[in-house]
Amino acid sequence: MAEKILDIRNLDITFSTTAGPVHAIRGVNVDLEKGETVAIVGESGSGKSVVMKTTMGLLAGNATINSGEIFFTYEDESGEKKTVDILKQEKKWIRKNINGKRIAMVFQDPMTSLDPTMTIGKQLTEGMIMHLGLSKDEAKARAVELLEEVGITDPEKRLKQYPHQLSGGMRQRVVIAIAVSCNPDLLICDEPTTALDVTIQAKILELIKKLQKERNIAVIYITHDLGVVAKVADYVNVMYAGKIVEVGNVEEIFYDPKHPYTWGLLSAMPDLQTDDARLYTIPGSPPNLLHEVTGDAFAPRNEYALKVDRLADPPMFKVSETHYAATWLLDPRAPKIEMPEELRARIDRMLKEAERDER
Secondary structure, rough: OOEEEEEEEEEEEEEEEEEEEEEEEEEEEEEEOOOOEEEOOOOOOOHHHHHHEEEEEOOOOOOOEEEEEEEEEEEEOOEEEEEHHHHHHOOHHHHHEEOOOOOOEEEOHHHHHOOOOOHHHHHHHHHHHHHOOOHHHHHHHHHHHHHHHHHOOOHHHHEEEHHHHHHHHHHHHHHHHHHHHOOOOOOEEEOOOOOOOHHHEEEHHHHHHHHHHHHHEEEEEEEEEEEHHHHOOOOOEEOOEEEEEEEEEEEHHHOOOOOHHHHHHHHHOOOOOOOOOOOOOOOOOOOOOOOOOOOOOOHHHHHOOOHHHOOOOOOOEEEEOEEEEHHHOOOOOOOOOOHHHHHHHHHHHHHHHHHHHHH
Protein backbone atom coordinates (compact mmCIF):
# COMPACT_ATOMS: atom_id res chain seq x y z
CA MET A 1 0.00 0.00 0.00
CA ALA A 2 1.22 3.48 -0.88
CA GLU A 3 1.81 5.69 2.13
CA LYS A 4 0.57 9.29 2.10
CA ILE A 5 3.13 11.64 3.65
CA LEU A 6 1.66 15.06 2.78
CA ASP A 7 -2.01 16.05 2.75
CA ILE A 8 -2.82 19.74 2.19
CA ARG A 9 -6.51 20.44 2.73
CA ASN A 10 -8.44 23.61 1.85
CA LEU A 11 -5.46 25.95 2.36
CA ASP A 12 -6.59 29.58 2.18
CA ILE A 13 -4.18 32.51 2.73
CA THR A 14 -4.46 36.30 2.59
CA PHE A 15 -1.53 38.75 2.63
CA SER A 16 -1.83 42.24 4.12
CA THR A 17 -0.23 44.84 1.82
CA THR A 18 -0.14 48.64 1.67
CA ALA A 19 -2.62 48.41 -1.24
CA GLY A 20 -4.99 46.18 0.74
CA PRO A 21 -5.52 42.44 1.44
CA VAL A 22 -4.42 40.04 -1.32
CA HIS A 23 -6.31 36.72 -1.31
CA ALA A 24 -3.34 34.78 -2.75
CA ILE A 25 -4.25 31.14 -1.95
CA ARG A 26 -7.90 30.12 -2.37
CA GLY A 27 -8.70 26.63 -1.10
CA VAL A 28 -5.75 24.52 -2.29
CA ASN A 29 -5.66 20.71 -1.90
CA VAL A 30 -2.52 18.64 -2.62
CA ASP A 31 -1.78 14.94 -1.90
CA LEU A 32 1.62 13.28 -1.98
CA GLU A 33 2.68 9.68 -1.32
CA LYS A 34 6.11 8.36 -0.36
CA GLY A 35 8.52 8.12 -3.30
CA GLU A 36 6.10 9.97 -5.61
CA THR A 37 6.80 13.04 -7.77
CA VAL A 38 4.17 15.75 -7.99
CA ALA A 39 4.55 18.90 -10.10
CA ILE A 40 2.73 22.16 -9.40
CA VAL A 41 2.62 24.23 -12.60
CA GLY A 42 1.28 27.65 -13.48
CA GLU A 43 2.26 31.18 -14.39
CA SER A 44 4.36 33.38 -12.09
CA GLY A 45 2.24 34.71 -9.25
CA SER A 46 -0.23 31.82 -9.25
CA GLY A 47 0.72 30.88 -5.67
CA LYS A 48 2.87 27.77 -6.25
CA SER A 49 5.78 28.83 -4.04
CA VAL A 50 3.54 30.26 -1.30
CA VAL A 51 1.86 26.86 -0.81
CA MET A 52 5.20 25.08 -0.44
CA LYS A 53 6.78 27.73 1.79
CA THR A 54 3.72 27.42 4.05
CA THR A 55 4.37 23.65 4.18
CA MET A 56 7.85 24.44 5.53
CA GLY A 57 6.59 27.06 8.00
CA LEU A 58 8.31 29.83 6.04
CA LEU A 59 5.30 32.08 5.60
CA ALA A 60 5.89 35.85 5.65
CA GLY A 61 4.79 37.86 8.69
CA ASN A 62 2.05 39.70 6.75
CA ALA A 63 0.24 36.44 5.90
CA THR A 64 -3.00 35.31 7.52
CA ILE A 65 -4.09 31.67 7.21
CA ASN A 66 -7.87 31.85 6.87
CA SER A 67 -8.38 28.08 6.86
CA GLY A 68 -6.71 24.80 6.03
CA GLU A 69 -4.64 21.91 7.30
CA ILE A 70 -1.23 20.60 6.26
CA PHE A 71 -0.84 17.05 7.55
CA PHE A 72 2.69 15.65 7.38
CA THR A 73 3.42 12.01 8.29
CA TYR A 74 6.89 10.91 9.37
CA GLU A 75 8.77 8.46 11.59
CA ASP A 76 10.20 9.88 14.80
CA GLU A 77 13.56 8.87 16.31
CA SER A 78 12.02 5.75 17.90
CA GLY A 79 10.56 4.63 14.54
CA GLU A 80 6.98 5.49 15.53
CA LYS A 81 4.71 6.95 12.83
CA LYS A 82 3.45 10.45 13.59
CA THR A 83 1.13 12.80 11.73
CA VAL A 84 1.19 16.50 12.57
CA ASP A 85 -0.68 19.53 11.24
CA ILE A 86 2.22 21.86 10.40
CA LEU A 87 -0.07 24.91 10.61
CA LYS A 88 -0.63 24.19 14.32
CA GLN A 89 3.05 23.84 15.23
CA GLU A 90 5.28 26.56 16.65
CA LYS A 91 8.02 27.91 14.37
CA LYS A 92 10.72 26.75 16.78
CA TRP A 93 9.40 23.16 16.66
CA ILE A 94 9.23 23.26 12.84
CA ARG A 95 12.85 24.50 12.60
CA LYS A 96 14.04 21.71 14.89
CA ASN A 97 11.93 18.78 13.64
CA ILE A 98 10.90 19.52 10.05
CA ASN A 99 13.04 22.03 8.15
CA GLY A 100 16.08 20.39 6.57
CA LYS A 101 15.56 17.24 8.61
CA ARG A 102 12.32 15.82 7.16
CA ILE A 103 11.33 18.38 4.51
CA ALA A 104 14.09 20.07 2.51
CA MET A 105 13.90 22.69 -0.22
CA VAL A 106 15.99 23.43 -3.33
CA PHE A 107 15.50 27.02 -4.51
CA GLN A 108 15.82 28.28 -8.09
CA ASP A 109 18.89 30.47 -7.65
CA PRO A 110 21.74 28.76 -5.77
CA MET A 111 23.42 32.12 -5.11
CA THR A 112 20.48 33.22 -2.95
CA SER A 113 20.33 29.94 -1.02
CA LEU A 114 24.07 29.67 -0.28
CA ASP A 115 25.72 32.08 2.16
CA PRO A 116 28.53 33.88 0.27
CA THR A 117 30.50 34.44 3.51
CA MET A 118 30.67 30.76 4.53
CA THR A 119 32.67 27.91 3.02
CA ILE A 120 30.84 25.06 1.26
CA GLY A 121 32.03 22.69 4.01
CA LYS A 122 30.55 24.81 6.82
CA GLN A 123 27.19 25.12 5.04
CA LEU A 124 27.09 21.40 4.26
CA THR A 125 27.99 20.18 7.76
CA GLU A 126 25.96 22.50 10.02
CA GLY A 127 22.62 20.79 9.30
CA MET A 128 24.06 17.31 9.93
CA ILE A 129 25.65 18.44 13.21
CA MET A 130 22.36 20.03 14.34
CA HIS A 131 19.80 17.47 13.13
CA LEU A 132 21.75 14.18 13.12
CA GLY A 133 24.00 14.90 16.11
CA LEU A 134 27.21 14.11 14.17
CA SER A 135 30.61 15.29 15.34
CA LYS A 136 32.53 17.76 13.14
CA ASP A 137 34.77 15.00 11.78
CA GLU A 138 31.82 12.67 11.07
CA ALA A 139 29.92 15.50 9.35
CA LYS A 140 32.98 16.37 7.24
CA ALA A 141 33.42 12.75 6.12
CA ARG A 142 29.71 12.61 5.24
CA ALA A 143 30.00 15.94 3.37
CA VAL A 144 32.75 14.49 1.18
CA GLU A 145 30.53 11.47 0.38
CA LEU A 146 27.58 13.76 -0.46
CA LEU A 147 29.63 15.93 -2.84
CA GLU A 148 30.84 12.79 -4.62
CA GLU A 149 27.25 11.53 -4.76
CA VAL A 150 26.05 14.71 -6.50
CA GLY A 151 28.90 14.50 -9.03
CA ILE A 152 31.37 17.08 -7.72
CA THR A 153 35.01 16.17 -8.30
CA ASP A 154 37.80 16.82 -5.76
CA PRO A 155 35.30 17.18 -2.87
CA GLU A 156 37.94 17.84 -0.17
CA LYS A 157 39.09 20.92 -2.09
CA ARG A 158 35.50 22.12 -2.68
CA LEU A 159 34.69 21.99 1.04
CA LYS A 160 37.22 24.79 1.63
CA GLN A 161 35.90 26.98 -1.19
CA TYR A 162 33.24 29.71 -1.17
CA PRO A 163 30.11 29.74 -3.40
CA HIS A 164 31.52 32.38 -5.79
CA GLN A 165 34.39 30.01 -6.64
CA LEU A 166 31.99 27.44 -8.12
CA SER A 167 30.01 27.48 -11.38
CA GLY A 168 26.19 27.80 -11.34
CA GLY A 169 25.71 24.09 -11.98
CA MET A 170 28.15 23.12 -9.20
CA ARG A 171 26.47 25.52 -6.77
CA GLN A 172 23.10 23.91 -7.48
CA ARG A 173 24.64 20.47 -6.89
CA VAL A 174 25.91 21.74 -3.52
CA VAL A 175 22.39 23.01 -2.68
CA ILE A 176 20.98 19.55 -3.53
CA ALA A 177 23.69 17.89 -1.39
CA ILE A 178 22.70 20.14 1.54
CA ALA A 179 19.00 19.36 0.95
CA VAL A 180 19.47 15.57 1.10
CA SER A 181 22.21 15.58 3.78
CA CYS A 182 19.77 14.78 6.62
CA ASN A 183 17.84 12.12 4.64
CA PRO A 184 14.52 14.02 4.33
CA ASP A 185 11.25 12.28 3.43
CA LEU A 186 10.20 15.16 1.15
CA LEU A 187 12.24 17.32 -1.21
CA ILE A 188 10.62 20.51 -2.57
CA CYS A 189 12.28 21.82 -5.74
CA ASP A 190 11.29 25.42 -6.50
CA GLU A 191 12.26 26.03 -10.17
CA PRO A 192 15.54 24.16 -9.53
CA THR A 193 16.91 24.61 -13.07
CA THR A 194 15.71 28.11 -14.07
CA ALA A 195 19.07 29.84 -13.46
CA LEU A 196 21.04 27.18 -15.38
CA ASP A 197 21.74 26.56 -19.07
CA VAL A 198 19.91 23.78 -20.88
CA THR A 199 22.64 21.10 -20.77
CA ILE A 200 23.18 21.60 -17.03
CA GLN A 201 19.39 21.62 -16.46
CA ALA A 202 19.11 18.06 -17.82
CA LYS A 203 21.96 16.87 -15.58
CA ILE A 204 20.41 18.44 -12.45
CA LEU A 205 17.03 16.81 -13.19
CA GLU A 206 18.72 13.42 -13.68
CA LEU A 207 20.61 13.90 -10.41
CA ILE A 208 17.40 14.65 -8.47
CA LYS A 209 15.70 11.58 -10.04
CA LYS A 210 18.68 9.38 -9.12
CA LEU A 211 18.75 10.57 -5.49
CA GLN A 212 14.97 10.19 -5.25
CA LYS A 213 15.08 6.58 -6.46
CA GLU A 214 18.02 5.61 -4.22
CA ARG A 215 16.53 7.18 -1.07
CA ASN A 216 12.79 6.73 -1.79
CA ILE A 217 12.19 10.47 -1.33
CA ALA A 218 8.93 12.15 -2.35
CA VAL A 219 9.54 15.19 -4.57
CA ILE A 220 7.43 18.25 -5.33
CA TYR A 221 8.48 20.34 -8.33
CA ILE A 222 7.30 23.94 -8.55
CA THR A 223 7.71 25.07 -12.15
CA HIS A 224 6.19 26.83 -15.14
CA ASP A 225 8.25 24.68 -17.52
CA LEU A 226 6.06 21.86 -18.86
CA GLY A 227 9.12 20.29 -20.50
CA VAL A 228 10.53 19.67 -17.00
CA VAL A 229 7.16 18.29 -15.85
CA ALA A 230 7.03 15.78 -18.72
CA LYS A 231 10.47 14.42 -17.72
CA VAL A 232 9.99 14.04 -13.99
CA ALA A 233 6.37 14.03 -12.72
CA ASP A 234 3.99 11.22 -11.79
CA TYR A 235 1.12 13.63 -11.06
CA VAL A 236 0.51 17.25 -12.06
CA ASN A 237 -1.41 20.03 -10.30
CA VAL A 238 -2.21 22.98 -12.58
CA MET A 239 -2.55 26.18 -10.55
CA TYR A 240 -4.16 29.47 -11.53
CA ALA A 241 -4.84 32.57 -9.42
CA GLY A 242 -4.32 30.78 -6.10
CA LYS A 243 -6.37 27.66 -6.95
CA ILE A 244 -5.68 24.18 -8.33
CA VAL A 245 -7.76 24.10 -11.54
CA GLU A 246 -6.76 20.67 -12.87
CA VAL A 247 -5.08 17.62 -11.37
CA GLY A 248 -4.18 14.29 -12.94
CA ASN A 249 -1.36 11.91 -13.73
CA VAL A 250 1.19 13.13 -16.24
CA GLU A 251 -0.39 11.23 -19.18
CA GLU A 252 -3.86 12.66 -18.43
CA ILE A 253 -2.61 16.24 -18.22
CA PHE A 254 -0.44 16.04 -21.36
CA TYR A 255 -2.62 13.81 -23.56
CA ASP A 256 -6.16 14.49 -22.33
CA PRO A 257 -6.28 17.96 -20.69
CA LYS A 258 -9.74 19.27 -19.83
CA HIS A 259 -9.27 22.82 -18.51
CA PRO A 260 -8.91 25.68 -21.05
CA TYR A 261 -6.00 27.07 -19.00
CA THR A 262 -4.15 23.75 -19.35
CA TRP A 263 -4.92 23.88 -23.09
CA GLY A 264 -3.29 27.30 -23.19
CA LEU A 265 -0.18 26.18 -21.26
CA LEU A 266 0.33 23.17 -23.55
CA SER A 267 -0.25 25.27 -26.68
CA ALA A 268 2.40 27.75 -25.49
CA MET A 269 5.11 25.05 -25.36
CA PRO A 270 7.68 25.42 -28.18
CA ASP A 271 7.12 22.76 -30.87
CA LEU A 272 9.25 22.29 -33.99
CA GLN A 273 6.30 20.96 -35.99
CA THR A 274 3.85 23.79 -35.23
CA ASP A 275 2.84 25.64 -38.40
CA ASP A 276 2.42 29.10 -36.83
CA ALA A 277 5.44 31.39 -37.10
CA ARG A 278 4.60 32.87 -33.68
CA LEU A 279 4.40 30.94 -30.42
CA TYR A 280 0.89 30.83 -28.91
CA THR A 281 0.33 33.02 -25.84
CA ILE A 282 -2.69 32.99 -23.52
CA PRO A 283 -4.46 36.35 -24.03
CA GLY A 284 -4.71 38.86 -21.18
CA SER A 285 -3.15 38.72 -17.71
CA PRO A 286 -3.89 36.87 -14.47
CA PRO A 287 -6.41 38.65 -12.20
CA ASN A 288 -5.37 41.15 -9.56
CA LEU A 289 -6.10 39.28 -6.32
CA LEU A 290 -6.46 42.58 -4.44
CA HIS A 291 -10.02 42.36 -5.77
CA GLU A 292 -12.09 39.36 -4.72
CA VAL A 293 -12.74 37.08 -7.71
CA THR A 294 -16.36 36.46 -8.74
CA GLY A 295 -16.95 33.30 -10.71
CA ASP A 296 -14.10 31.54 -12.56
CA ALA A 297 -10.86 33.55 -12.27
CA PHE A 298 -9.81 32.39 -15.75
CA ALA A 299 -13.06 33.50 -17.44
CA PRO A 300 -11.79 36.90 -18.76
CA ARG A 301 -8.95 35.11 -20.64
CA ASN A 302 -10.99 32.09 -21.70
CA GLU A 303 -12.40 32.16 -25.24
CA TYR A 304 -14.60 29.17 -24.30
CA ALA A 305 -16.08 30.88 -21.20
CA LEU A 306 -19.80 30.34 -20.54
CA LYS A 307 -22.20 32.79 -18.91
CA VAL A 308 -22.04 30.82 -15.66
CA ASP A 309 -18.24 31.38 -15.48
CA ARG A 310 -18.86 35.06 -14.66
CA LEU A 311 -21.29 34.15 -11.87
CA ALA A 312 -20.05 31.04 -10.07
CA ASP A 313 -16.69 29.40 -9.39
CA PRO A 314 -16.75 25.88 -10.92
CA PRO A 315 -16.30 22.87 -8.61
CA MET A 316 -13.82 20.09 -9.36
CA PHE A 317 -15.49 17.77 -11.89
CA LYS A 318 -14.32 14.14 -11.90
CA VAL A 319 -12.91 12.89 -15.23
CA SER A 320 -11.36 9.66 -13.87
CA GLU A 321 -10.22 8.28 -10.51
CA THR A 322 -7.04 10.39 -10.77
CA HIS A 323 -8.18 13.23 -13.05
CA TYR A 324 -10.24 16.26 -11.97
CA ALA A 325 -10.75 19.72 -13.49
CA ALA A 326 -12.51 22.87 -12.29
CA THR A 327 -14.27 24.00 -15.46
CA TRP A 328 -17.98 24.40 -16.22
CA LEU A 329 -17.29 22.84 -19.64
CA LEU A 330 -17.39 19.45 -17.83
CA ASP A 331 -20.88 20.07 -16.46
CA PRO A 332 -23.35 17.69 -18.21
CA ARG A 333 -25.51 20.73 -19.13
CA ALA A 334 -22.62 22.58 -20.86
CA PRO A 335 -22.21 22.67 -24.66
CA LYS A 336 -19.67 20.12 -25.90
CA ILE A 337 -16.45 22.02 -26.62
CA GLU A 338 -13.29 20.18 -27.67
CA MET A 339 -9.71 21.38 -27.27
CA PRO A 340 -8.29 23.54 -30.13
CA GLU A 341 -7.47 21.57 -33.29
CA GLU A 342 -3.83 22.69 -33.28
CA LEU A 343 -3.40 21.35 -29.72
CA ARG A 344 -5.11 18.07 -30.67
CA ALA A 345 -2.68 17.70 -33.60
CA ARG A 346 0.24 18.47 -31.29
CA ILE A 347 -0.91 15.86 -28.72
CA ASP A 348 -1.29 13.27 -31.50
CA ARG A 349 2.33 13.97 -32.51
CA MET A 350 3.45 13.63 -28.87
CA LEU A 351 1.64 10.28 -28.60
CA LYS A 352 3.30 8.97 -31.77
CA GLU A 353 6.72 10.07 -30.53
CA ALA A 354 6.08 8.35 -27.17
CA GLU A 355 5.09 5.13 -28.95
CA ARG A 356 8.26 5.29 -31.09
CA ASP A 357 10.41 5.79 -27.99
CA GLU A 358 8.84 2.73 -26.32
CA ARG A 359 9.64 0.43 -29.23
